[in-house]
Amino acid sequence: MKYLLMILFLPALLQAKVVTEMVAYEQDGVKLEGQLAYDDAVKAPRPGVVVFSEWMGISPFSKGKARELAELGYVTFAADFYGVGNNPKDVKSAMEISSKFKQNRPLMRQRALAALGVLQRSPRVDQSQLAAIGFCFGGTVSLELARGSAPLKGVVSFHGGLEAPLKAPGQINAKILVLHGGDDPYVPDEMVRQFQEEMRTAKADWQLVAYGNTVHSFTVPDAGSDPTKGVAYNEVSAKRAWAQMKTFLKSVIE
């Protein structure tokens, strides 16, 4: 009987009890709200990971990824980048609002640091074990945090833009992992080359994985399935990239 009960309850025992809560925060007067996720059965401080969304803003996708990470034992925060009620309604608005940050890297860093601050104020988080990941625009954001010498152990960019308009970067302490679609027309070979040159000059600890047959947004199921559009979900590459990120995070925060 005892064993029967154990078998019946085993799935519940094995599944992390991840809870999520929305947390309000601010940056220079802009009201933001992101999603904190953690396993509430764990009492000791845990490594923290901030998750930056694609250019459409905080979304079920980015919150879902942050939740998946929390199931691995991290305390995660899905960042809001544009402010409550400000998510763009369409791609044109997304391009406009994200460009504002792309062209103003100090603002991008401040907005990103505000999100990181939520983890930095949480007693659930081991403050020596912080990392950031991001998707598309969010990948660019997470790299920008590293360029700004944020106190991160690691940064992962999924199909993020790699350009660095702010020259003379500060010291890059975070280890860098770039997960790149080998055929991404928005992150062309020349941009990759310049990024590698930047990393060399900064003497950063960097790794770049290029996935074949893979274009922009390859981890995003909503990105469609037609690579000729330059944007498409690729399940194989998405799985490889997620596994790569897991191995990387294990090696930099634990």
Add this chain to the structure above:
Amino acid sequence: MKYLLMILFLPALLQAKVVTEMVAYEQDGVKLEGQLAYDDAVKAPRPGVVVFSEWMGISPFSKGKARELAELGYVTFAADFYGVGNNPKDVKSAMEISSKFKQNRPLMRQRALAALGVLQRSPRVDQSQLAAIGFCFGGTVSLELARGSAPLKGVVSFHGGLEAPLKAPGQINAKILVLHGGDDPYVPDEMVRQFQEEMRTAKADWQLVAYGNTVHSFTVPDAGSDPTKGVAYNEVSAKRAWAQMKTFLKSVIE
């Protein structure tokens, strides 16, 4: 007492009992001799991996790597490329003899296929589960096997040259993993770009990992420790690359 004995013998039980034997083979009359390695406790056919050495020829390094792979459960064969007694005595000779193969890709393929043939004739090997790996020159060789449509599930190049002088490659069935030093002067950015273009055209399943602060021969402890020479061992990148290879092989042969 029973438990004490178990504890005493546990290390022996956990360690794979890898045995090695030298196997003679031929290609077009050239007498070759490589090292077969396997866990002789395993009776069922196992996936097979052929290991191609750097340009100095079959060596304690390449035999050691093949043995490490055998400890993971594969049947491995450390290939001989130049023939018994023909290993070059110095770098100058190595350049000459390896160039002969680099400039004659059909010969390179034939020599490589002869090594694969040893695994193909072994009853210990599951013939549907073959892969090839190689280091430096051997990385080039393993890629050339894939280009020649060898019956491989996967190919891994460690800091191999990526050039493809034989145009119009056949269909590439093997999945490709290139582990590349991001600062390797012998595999410059332009060669990487051309390789990616080749893979795109061939619609191969390819992945390329570039490691920062890493030059040629980065997995080879004998390569020294001065990256300014363009050739140097890098322990961090060597470990990352070996782990990457393990994950890859698990996903393509098992």
